[in-house]
Amino acid sequence: MLTQNQIKHIRSLQQKKFRDEYKQFLAEGPKLVEELIGSKFSFDCIYAKKEWLADNAARLQAKEIQFIEINSKELERISGLIAPNVVLAVINTPEKSFPENIFGKELILVLDQIKDPGNMGTIIRTADWFGINHIFCSENTVDVFNPKVVQSSMGSISRVNVYYTGIEKLLTGIHTKVSIYGAYMNGENIHDIPVQPNGVIVIGNESSGISTELKQYIHHKVSIPYFRGPNERGAESLNASIASAIMCYEFRKKTAHVS
Amino acid sequence: MLTQNQIKHIRSLQQKKFRDEYKQFLAEGPKLVEELIGSKFSFDCIYAKKEWLADNAARLQAKEIQFIEINSKELERISGLIAPNVVLAVINTPEKSFPENIFGKELILVLDQIKDPGNMGTIIRTADWFGINHIFCSENTVDVFNPKVVQSSMGSISRVNVYYTGIEKLLTGIHTKVSIYGAYMNGENIHDIPVQPNGVIVIGNESSGISTELKQYIHHKVSIPYFRGPNERGAESLNASIASAIMCYEFRKKTAHVS
Numbered sequence: 001m002l003t004q005n006q007i008k009h010i011r012s013l014q015q016k017k018f019r020d021e022y023k024q025f026l027a028e029g030p031k032l033v034e035e036l037i038g039s040k041f042s043f044d045c046i047y048a049k050k051e052w053l054a055d056n057a058a059r060l061q062a063k064e065i066q067f068i069e070i071n072s073k074e075l076e077r078i079s080g081l082i083a084p085n086v087v088l089a090v091i092n093t094p095e096k097s098f099p100e101n102i103f104g105k106e107l108i109l110v111l112d113q114i115k116d117p118g119n120m121g122t123i124i125r126t127a128d129w130f131g132i133n134h135i136f137c138s139e140n141t142v143d144v145f146n147p148k149v150v151q152s153s154m155g156s157i158s159r160v161n162v163y164y165t166g167i168e169k170l171l172t173g174i175h176t177k178v179s180i181y182g183a184y185m186n187g188e189n190i191h192d193i194p195v196q197p198n199g200v201i202v203i204g205n206e207s208s209g210i211s212t213e214l215k216q217y218i219h220h221k222v223s224i225p226y227f228r229g230p231n232e233r234g235a236e237s238l239n240a241s242i243a244s245a246i247m248c249y250e251f252r253k254k255t256a257h258v259s
Numbered sequence: 260m261l262t263q264n265q266i267k268h269i270r271s272l273q274q275k276k277f278r279d280e281y282k283q284f285l286a287e288g289p290k291l292v293e294e295l296i297g298s299k300f301s302f303d304c305i306y307a308k309k310e311w312l313a314d315n316a317a318r319l320q321a322k323e324i325q326f327i328e329i330n331s332k333e334l335e336r337i338s339g340l341i342a343p344n345v346v347l348a349v350i351n352t353p354e355k356s357f358p359e360n361i362f363g364k365e366l367i368l369v370l371d372q373i374k375d376p377g378n379m380g381t382i383i384r385t386a387d388w389f390g391i392n393h394i395f396c397s398e399n400t401v402d403v404f405n406p407k408v409v410q411s412s413m414g415s416i417s418r419v420n421v422y423y424t425g426i427e428k429l430l431t432g433i434h435t436k437v438s439i440y441g442a443y444m445n446g447e448n449i450h451d452i453p454v455q456p457n458g459v460i461v462i463g464n465e466s467s468g469i470s471t472e473l474k475q476y477i478h479h480k481v482s483i484p485y486f487r488g489p490n491e492r493g494a495e496s497l498n499a500s501i502a503s504a505i506m507c508y509e510f511r512k513k514t515a516h517v518s
Binding site: 122128129131152155156191225226227228232234235236237238239245249253 | 385415418491492496501504508
């Protein structure tokens with residue numbers, strides 16, 4: 001049985017200010033929660049229906065994760081999903097220190113004002129697929145612990161480190177040491193640019209692209225070629241998560257392996 | 260001033276059965292509606308606030324589009340968006356006849372049970388970018404005129420033709436004439452397969468992939484290589500819209516041009 005205070009607390013985690021205050025975030029549904037139990041994250045508490053708890057009792061005990069059994073009505077009251085699904089977890093936000101000396105040593109993604117939670121989660125999931133371990137975001141990029149980001153990242157938030165920082169200051173510090181590539185509408189064809197496998201890829205906002213003040217730090221303005229006749233009308237742009245996926249794919253291509 | 264019947268009618272178009280009955284669908288927001296006014300679609304009526312109507316009066320008159328001025332409160336009552344935005348259009352669903360003799364002549368996309376409206380809209384937008392004109396969907400793929408599909412397709416629904424049909428029957432009829440490629444988890448590396456530029460690409464359901472009964476018609480089971488060490492854990496899969504984008508990109512690469 002949940003108390004009013006528990007319900008209020010869990011619901012408050014839908015909002016960034018309370019996630020920041022309590023240093024906790026939400027994950028829902030059996031697939032996601034079960035994957036995150038196997039991750040480095042520490043859990044505050046799992047709220048789940050009887051059948052899920054029965055199936056997962058051994059793992060919860062092994063990991064010493066606290067849980068509370070709830071019924072369908074209670075799950076509906078705490079869930080942020082349209083169709084609540086068996087289990088909701090309150091997870092402690094991991095402490096992250098800003099990594100040193102990684103630029104030029106691995107492929108890095110920089111996000112400038114990505115606003116859509118679905119795009120953000122998909123970008124994290126795709127980065128994870130392509131072995132990108134660090135994503136740097138402008139302060140006004142959507143919160144990585146927004147429940148919709150968590151859901152669409154499909155567990156990849158436990159492997160990919162996401163940092164929020166001033167992007168201009170970041171690029172000022174690194175642009176003399178590493179090649180910086182930006183996704184633009186009218187850039188060079190991605191097939192024609194020299195790819196530095198450990199470069200930095202910058203993806204801009206869904207509507208307005210990369211901020212003007214960042215332009216001076218970007219060595220290669222890159223476009224994904226479209227396929228239309230010269231007088232034929234097509235889509236104006238690609239979705240930000242699609243553009244970043246194709247860029248990551250192209251950068252990883254030469255050294256990629258299926259295992 | 261809207262009548263109760265008008266409000267009820269517009270709201271009903273959130274549901275497939277009423278979209279099918281009235282042969283109408285919804286589009287919202289100035290960017291999308293303005294793009295669709297320039298398309299082949301015929302409009303039933305536009306419901307918009309004074310400022311939008313003032314800005315677009317000439318175009319509405321030129322296209323002979325009927326409109327009704329509404330206030331913010333009325334817009335809120337008819338809108339399906341969390342943040343309603345100035346204008347909502349009721350558009351007549353175009354009549355589409357099943358195209359003949361296109362297989363083997365252009366690149367075609369086949370969707371087997373895509374369920375997420377955001378994925379569906381993004382796939383249509385990406386297809387449009389890569390000059391794919393026809394998408395064939397299983398009957399249980401999400402409706403192309405679902406408001407969330409319409410929103411995330413960003414106007415591309417006016418250029419890309421989407422058909423619903425039995426996919427097994429479709430593939431039975433064409434698999435001896437054209438190369439069929441399917442996105443699989445454990446297929447051949449996409450870099451190693453012979454690409455037929457006018458082939459057919461099949462994308463499966465977000466969770467379960469391509470239906471078992473379709474497997475026999477697929478000549479090339481294709482995977483997008485991931486980039487992780489042999490004992491390193493990464494994302495289990497790519498989002499369906501990302502996988503289809505990378506496949507379309509790879510198929511178009513050799514002949515692509517930026518104009």
